[in-house]
Amino acid sequence: MNKSLSYQQTGYFSPLILDYLAQKPYLQNLYQYFPTLENFKKQIELKQNSYLESTRNRLVKSLNNQYQNTAISPKTKNNLELLTKENTFTITTGHQLNLFTGPLYFFYKIISVINLTEQLNNAYAEYNFVPVYWMATEDHDFDEINFFNFKQQKLEWKVNASGPVGELKTEQLDEVFKQFESLLNQSTNAKKLKELFINSYFNQENLAEATQYLVNELFGEYGLVIVDSNKKELKKEFIPFIKSDIFQNTAYKKVSKTKSYLEKSDYKVQVNPREINFFYQDKNLRERIIFQKNSFYVNNTDLVFSPKEIEDEIDKNPQKFSPNVILRPLYQETILPNLAYIGGGGEIAYWLELKSFFDAEKTPFPILFLRNSALLVLSKQFEKLEKLEVSIEDLFLKTNELKTVYTEKVSQLDIDFSKQKQFLEQQFQDLYQLAKKTDQSFLGAVAAQEKKQKNGLDHLEKRLLKAQKRKFESEINRVLKLQEELFPNQNLQERVLNFSEFYEAFGDQLIEKLKENLNPLNFKFSIIQLDN
Template identity: 55%
Template sequence: MEVDCIPFKETGYFSKLICDYLDQLESLKPFYSRFPSAENFKEQIKEKGGNYPAAHRKVLVEALKGQYKGFEVSESTQANITALEKENSFTIVTGHQLNLFTGPLYFLYKIVSTLNLAKQLNDLYPDNHFVPVYWMATEDHDFDEINYFNLHGKKIQWNRSASGAVGALSTEGLDAVFELLSPELGNTGNAEELKKLFKKAYLEHSTLTDATRYLANALFGKEGLVIVDGDDKALKKILIPYVEKDIIEHIPYKAVSESITKLSEVSSDYSIQVNPREINYFYLKDEIRERIVKKNGKFHVLNTEISFSAEELKDELHKYPERFSPNVIARPLYQEVILPNLCYIGGGGELAYWLELKSYFGEMGVTFPMLLLRNSVLVITKKQSEKLEKLNLKISHLFLKQHSFINKKIRDISNIDIDFSPQKKLLEEQFKDLYELAQQTDKSFLGAVKAQEVKQKKGLDALEKRLLKAQKRKLKDHVVRMTDIQNELFPNKSLQERQLNFSELYLEMGDALIPTLLDSLNPLSGDFTILKY
């Protein structure tokens, strides 16, 4: 296995905000606590250790024991759960939706980043213990985002109606998905292992939460991964005072809105990922997960007849905290309240909205975690590497948008010069004399000279484009082979990790897939990883 890398900002697939964060732009520093370098964890440990109540540890461990009932728990995962009761233990967390059969490949990369960072920190800080955690987004209700995955360019989809939190959904009907999946996988030994994994996860568990826990546990349990489900009454009981500050005092709305304004002042090119609401909680009951809104002095649950006075709502919250479900703004706070967490590992979009939250955490008195961009990976087979060599293509070329990629390579391989820059420079020199002449006569002549220069430059641009087009026709076979390999590695003109399901790599690599990722990915590298096998 060969490992190569490209700086994230050179890929063209990461926003200006994330690239500036990775460059530790001075004007962004007010929006995060510490940059995730190995040495910075020392102070993060000290701060979180002094701001995380010991009583939360006992509640957390008891909740986890309850959540794992009925599941096979590896020795390393059990040891990590037990360790969380000790004051020298801390977590490294990633989170993800309950995508069918893990969804896109980057699900694996998130968890591998988390496992590897915990391992590195256990080596660097032996007086402490670091636990890798996967937070399941069981309360999410965006079923259409999670009900499919792609395999061999085909969409394997779970078709059913759904409402409420996805974690509570019955797995009934997933046998039909298995019937679609099975022939697509084939009959190799690796294919049979995947079929067995799908059947055990989805056909032998009654809810999507349990199916996902089984799947993540089967893939990563022996590495000590701890899986947390936030949809838990005991854990939400800890959250009660923070829910009140949100619903009654609107603290997140004010703090996050101010942060968004300040971020926009740093750069108008930063796109705002999420906007806060006055109330950042849903009401969760049975198959309902609807927003809570305040209207005419009362708190209403949208699309229902349910409403509360302020006192009634507080009473409901204290009796049934499990019925209050955080949205995308409040969920990060919930995570950091119940876990002794040091670092959150996420994708570019996730980190973009976390950067809006620091002042909100400060208002709530909760330590803000370090933010680490997860490993991103492009996996290339030996056969694909050979194709690239024959076409004299560098990996970095493939990250270009296809139009730019083709134009660049046509220019590179043409036996004639398609760059008309020298002619344009010569034209500019010629017009200098005309401008000098124009200065000595009527101003209207100056305008005519300028118009003629623009016209002739446009003419050269048009000729350059026509020449490029002619060369594309002449080198059509080469263009086809170039675009074919780019389309293979960047399906749907997107990053491979956002399109492929892990099963596609598992069919080739089998049980070696996850150990290979664990051996190859460095979460603190700061680069996009290229793996050749």
């Protein structure tokens, strides 16, 4: 039973994202084109007029170097060759180097990108479209990526880490693997998972190479191209923008205005710009650059540059300048012949802060797609729902609300006292009219009595509901157990579980099922049945 819900129905998406998808006028100046198939024609023209042949050549050379020791599928090989052509464009998603891919939604991102490129290749035969995964190899938030959840266990890589995570040596993962192996069953799919982990993390030198290998093994057959942007030859293309940020604070000026604009409508702002949005990185080092007293300091170090010295350093060693979350999108759009970015709600929220900054830097702003979201439900779980007379929509409710809704559904008593309250209000209207005709001071006494009577009904309603919850406690607990299976810790499944939990049972059919059901042009939350 596959079905879909509006994102609003789920209760898990922010007002900003819901308003973006609804194309609310207030937000329309924060993006170039809304994500429709038709709008790609205009986006292609924008990118064609700005993307340089020299940049394309540099990108292709770098990718060929990155892939020289990787066994690639015919489709990926073909896509790398297509990238040399001026009528080839990319569709991109980016993500951190989470251990063993991290939360399940990583798969939804990648598959959204693959499916969109296939739709575009069908719609625009005169162009080529290549799916890209941009690895966040320069990130340094190790605590966000050093674990994955499997069978209600947190498998954590415990090691002291500093500097860009992509450069971390994939050592000291033995304990994680032992724990993972002990939780796996003896199936063929479990054996594949073990081999995938071993080949990714024990046979590769660092986390960037491990992630590239892992993602290529999972999605290479669909032609996915994986980009490690932390390369000197690619950073050379970005030199003018590094200088613009460091010396002119362009991003800070533009994004701060957009931030204020969003805050006026009470939208939650996702990221805050700094005067300088670059880190200085070197071996085991990635620290913010701060301007003080006409010098540039690298935070938490003794490194200091004069304006002339830092300009020379940018020219000689651009790879040492690492963009933060504000500048990374511009770097991506400078390097790639990109048309659209697919990201989660938080990502789209911060991209919406960047349009005026892109305009100032004369760089086309990509079409922004919210990645697909899904809930994977086993057949036996659907059967339990049916027996309990619970709809899948009910499980999206918060626990207390679900208890109430379910109790009211199964109880043979009418727990809702709305009719009685309405009747009470009508009776008191007559008393108010009577009080107005006799003694005005009597009005206060009538109002006090009305409030007392309504409070009494509320109390009785709550007592009756509480009694019925006790009566149906066994059934309610079964419903709550099912909700916890599908919404661990009252969170979306895709944000907690790892793909291996489903791969162990379904193998490659998992990816095929997701690919079949996720449509990036359909802005709905998918509920996908997996047959046991």
